[in-house]
Amino acid sequence: MEPPKPSLRLLRQLSDRHVLGVLFEEPELTRAQIATRAGLSKPTVGESVRRLTEAGVVRDTGDRTGGRGRAGTILALTPDLGVALAVGIAPDGVLAEVVDVHGRVVSRATEGLALPTTPDRLEALLPAVVARAAAGAAGAVRVAVVSAADPVDRATGALVHLPDAPFLVGELSPVALLAPLVDGEVVVDNDVNWAARAELAATHDPGSGADEAADGVAYLYLDRGLGCAVVADGVVLRGVGGLAGEVAHVVTTGPDGRASAFIEVFAALGLREPGSTAVDTAAVLRLLELAAAPGGDPGAERAVDALVVAVCGVLAALVAFTDPAAVVLGGAWGSDPTFLARVGQRFGRMPRHVPLRPPAVLEQPSLAGARQEALRRLRERVVTGSAAG
Structure with missing residues (x-):
């Protein structure tokens, strides 16, 4: 018995995902350039661009390629797709970065801390730092990913105080504090977990035959x-x-x-x-x-x-x-x-x-892991939003 063939709707969604994946990495391209990078035919890319334009995700910039041959239309993602937040809560302070869909850090804010700190101090500081970072970026904050130098309750995302913990004396809920500033999800995890994720991303080599993530x-x-x-x-x-x-x-x-x-x-x-x-x-x-x-x-x-x-x-x-x-x-x-x-x-x-x-990642590894996850979730929201549209 032959396996069922994918539906036309699924094929279109896959094509749209490939086109968006290319435009995430390179902000401005022609249809021909997208087709080459995505490994799709020009007619398939043309149809995908039409659908994504109607969904308000892709736009014609108004620019054209120059030089010899037929001029090409320069395409880009629309500027109102939103941004993501990567937040680090560490012993030396709170840092918030705003990342756009292309992975560029477009705004940053930070504030120092003294050890040990208390929930009252962080309850005032965390939203203020995040709000300053978000104010420096265009677009709504679609997702926030928080790295915390404390144990994190898996069910609630709250920071948990354990005996001898050197950082936060007490408990804190970053989800509740940041929810008013974000129109999507707030994800919280321990800083070492994020550092490990960044490490795996930096060292993964599909052609090496050895994969620490799997092993x-x-x-x-x-x-x-x-x-x-x-x-x-x-x-x-x-x-x-x-x-x-x-x-x-x-x-x-x-x-x-x-x-x-x-x-x-x-x-x-x-x-x-x-x-x-x-x-x-x-x-x-x-x-x-x-x-x-x-x-x-x-x-x-x-x-x-x-x-x-x-x-x-x-x-x-x-x-x-x-x-x-x-x-x-x-x-x-x-x-x-x-x-x-x-x-x-x-x-x-x-x-x-x-x-x-x-480690392969030496510069703020936990924030690097949080930033990668924030970008992944932002892009996935754009992809699923375009499919729904």
Whole structure:
């Protein structure tokens, strides 16, 4: 029995999706150029452009190509398709970026924070920063994607306070705060989860035969805060409540050789910021520098060795329970080459180990992941809106 043939409506929708995909990447093209890039015939593109124009998604710019041969009409997306927001709520402040359908950051606003902060402070700050960013862009905000340096309740998108969390003391609902500013959905997830998504997007190579997204990867983030994201079958595992990857209280080996919660290792080594449970990143980096200097520093060596042992204990737990193809060590001191090499040496001698590597995305990886998702959702809204029209 022959498989059913796709309907004419489905074929038209697929053609429209291909045409829009090309115009998302290149803002102004002729019909002939779209046909070449989309791999469609010129008549098919012509019909698709007609439908998309009637739907108010594509427009004739009024410009024509010059040079030899027949002049072509320059086509572009209409300017009122809206924008997306990528928002980062981090220990150092709130950052909001406005992204258009072409992936360009058209506006940005930021405001600093001091640790620890409170829900009252963020309830006033978050909408204000987002409103400033949105005011600098043309078009309605269709979707907002938020990256938060705190656990995120999977069902509600609210930030959840856990014991020893160094950032937000209390709970906060970004969805409720931003809903009045967005005419679509507000999506919230933990910052390390977004960083892992950005990492997979940056390293995915369809022709390589190896795909960490499919095989599984653990992203261990070591900075002022401690976090982990586990990806299996291309999906970030969030857990029933969204708390998967919260490694601060994973039991590992402490500086005295006894079992200790991971977060307590830093207290025992005097590596917390004053008045906070946040890791003193600058102090850790100084220790690494002293330990790597010619002749070394015995005290620094001992402290770094203790950190290496503690991190390897966490890695052993990750590998035992998630069986990843690789582990990415991110964060300001987690990705430090000296530290990564020391961890790799010790971890490689353990009964179960996997390759370790530094992250490919170093510049604001969590915001990069949120930005990618905001753009994807904005474009999908344009595509589905044109089909409905």
